[in-house]
Amino acid sequence: MPEPRRTLRSALPPAPAAALSLLTALTLGGCVPAAQDPGQTPTGPTPNGQAAAPSGQTTAPAVPNASETAEPSGTGPADTPEALVAAVRQDALREDLEAIERIARENGGHRASGTPGADATVEYVVAELEEAGYEVQLQPFEGTYRENTAHAFTLRGPAPRSLDYTVLRYSPAITAQNAPLRAPAVADGCSSADWGGADLTGAIALVSVAGDCSLSTKSAVARSAGAVGVVVYNDADGPLYASLGYPHEDHAGTVAVSGELGRDLLAAARTGQARVDLRVDEKVEQRTFVNVLAEAPGRSQDAVLVGAHLDSVPFGPGIHDNATGVAAVLEIARRAAGSGPHEHPVRFALWSAEEIGLQGSRHYVDALTDAEAQRIALYVNVDMVAPVDTDDPVRVLADSGRPGAERLLADQLRRDGETTAVTESTGWSDFGPFRWADIPATGLFSEDDAANHTPDDGPQNVSVERLERSTRALGHLVGVLRDDASALTAR
Numbered sequence: 001m002p003e004p005r006r007t008l009r010s011a012l013p014p015a016p017a018a019a020l021s022l023l024t025a026l027t028l029g030g031c032v033p034a035a036q037d038p039g040q041t042p043t044g045p046t047p048n049g050q051a052a053a054p055s056g057q058t059t060a061p062a063v064p065n066a067s068e069t070a071e072p073s074g075t076g077p078a079d080t081p082e083a084l085v086a087a088v089r090q091d092a093l094r095e096d097l098e099a100i101e102r103i104a105r106e107n108g109g110h111r112a113s114g115t116p117g118a119d120a121t122v123e124y125v126v127a128e129l130e131e132a133g134y135e136v137q138l139q140p141f142e143g144t145y146r147e148n149t150a151h152a153f154t155l156r157g158p159a160p161r162s163l164d165y166t167v168l169r170y171s172p173a174i175t176a177q178n179a180p181l182r183a184p185a186v187a188d189g190c191s192s193a194d195w196g197g198a199d200l201t202g203a204i205a206l207v208s209v210a211g212d213c214s215l216s217t218k219s220a221v222a223r224s225a226g227a228v229g230v231v232v233y234n235d236a237d238g239p240l241y242a243s244l245g246y247p248h249e250d251h252a253g254t255v256a257v258s259g260e261l262g263r264d265l266l267a268a269a270r271t272g273q274a275r276v277d278l279r280v281d282e283k284v285e286q287r288t289f290v291n292v293l294a295e296a297p298g299r300s301q302d303a304v305l306v307g308a309h310l311d312s313v314p315f316g317p318g319i320h321d322n323a324t325g326v327a328a329v330l331e332i333a334r335r336a337a338g339s340g341p342h343e344h345p346v347r348f349a350l351w352s353a354e355e356i357g358l359q360g361s362r363h364y365v366d367a368l369t370d371a372e373a374q375r376i377a378l379y380v381n382v383d384m385v386a387p388v389d390t391d392d393p394v395r396v397l398a399d400s401g402r403p404g405a406e407r408l409l410a411d412q413l414r415r416d417g418e419t420t421a422v423t424e425s426t427g428w429s430d431f432g433p434f435r436w437a438d439i440p441a442t443g444l445f446s447e448d449d450a451a452n453h454t455p456d457d458g459p460q461n462v463s464v465e466r467l468e469r470s471t472r473a474l475g476h477l478v479g480v481l482r483d484d485a486s487a488l489t490a491r
């Protein structure tokens with residue numbers, strides 16, 4: 001998921017933004033598949049370019065290359081849904097998680113799009129897909145990269161001290177010196193009424209994270225009252241890793257502190273004597289991101305598309321969110337390789353820049369012609385599918401308009417002993433751009449847990465057993481639909 005649930009209510013506009021720039025043909029350093037002719041420009045494939053079976057094609061192309069897989073084409077053990085489910089290997093999933101965690105560790109603790117950790121993640125999935133025999137397609141695109149670079153927050157008085165804090169994602173830049181720290185009469189700060197008409201000109205506003213509005217709203221409300229910056233305090237002990245949800249000119253520069261520090265600051269603010277220095281810098285630039293695509297062929301043109309986002313937030317390694325989804329998609333791609341040919345192509349997509357506005361999946365959908373969009377029978381999104389908290393079920397995304405597909409996922413989860421539910425998501429993920437374009441989209445997900453989007457989203461935040469079950473559910477869906485897409489609409 002791109003953002004904590006708390007900030008998601010208004011995290012994204014209800015429709016895709018204007019089309020991003022046209023595909024740019026460029027060389028992508030280490031991301032170019034090794035097997036590719038180095039003289040061949042990796043033109044960004046349209047989603048339906050080389051990756052889709054041409055019209056009327058009746059023989060399996062060399063994607064995946066049967067000679068590179070263990071089983072001869074057409075007789076592989078993973079030809080049936082049952083065989084594909086049974087072929088899922090927990091140790092392979094574990095290896096993916098470990099590899100991705102290592103990438104984060106070696107690249108500053110995260111894999112945020114536009115940074116070396118994200119590039120290394122792309123290289124990893126490309127290598128895995130190529131090793132399975134796929135001809136990997138890269139879809140580069142220009143997107144907006146934002147980073148809060150230098151920042152500082154100190155209490156000047158009444159008792160000077162340095163402060164532990166985090167910067168909210170998408171915070172605009174701010175420089176405030178010796179600014180008064182002000183708290184609203186109602187801690188939420190969700191409306192100007194909470195501020196009782198106070199004039200906050202030049203002040204830093206101190207509000208609780210709690211309340212029935214987004215942090216975006218709190219920041220904008222304080223700014224409209226004159227505040228130059230906002231400090232959000234946690235409603236629990238420990239630091240707060242949060243986001244404004246999206247960049248907007250109405251936001252004030254916003255940072256977050258722990259519940260303990262929040263209580264101290266609140267007491268200081270109530271004396272009327274508290275003054276702070278707050279500085280946040282923001283770097284905004286266009287960068288090139290890349291989606292990774294591969295396809296198992298089919299006789300018809302109507303494809304099933306399975307996808308997961310590659311990137312983490314800059315706060316942590318992103319192992320539950322979303323190395324689990326990446327591993328599930330990779331594992332089904334590996335086990336489906338060399339099988340068939342089947343009736344329907346199965347396309348695998350690993351998206352970049354999900355955490356910064358679903359930019360990868362938006363770009364893919366924006367680049368589709370109407371005819372190409374109509375040939376996507378279903379998009380299946382996989383995001384955070386192995387929660388360690390057993391009270392948190394792996395859920396099936398409802399309202400896809402394809403109840404048969406939702407049931408294929410839920411049935412396999414139940415057969416494997418999961419308590420699951422078919423529910424609407426409380427947040428956005430890469431299914432959004434597909435739905436906005438009227439392409440049926442379902443998926444697997446779980447509710448955001450406290451460790452997501454923090455440094456604690458490491459291997460300990462994942463149940464590998466549940467990841468195996470989620471992957472088996474994905475395998476069941478893919479195994480059925482690649483031979484019979486009518487199962488999509490089965491009642």
Ligand SMILES: [Zn+2]
Nearest residue numbers: 001321322383
């Ligand atoms: Zn996610």
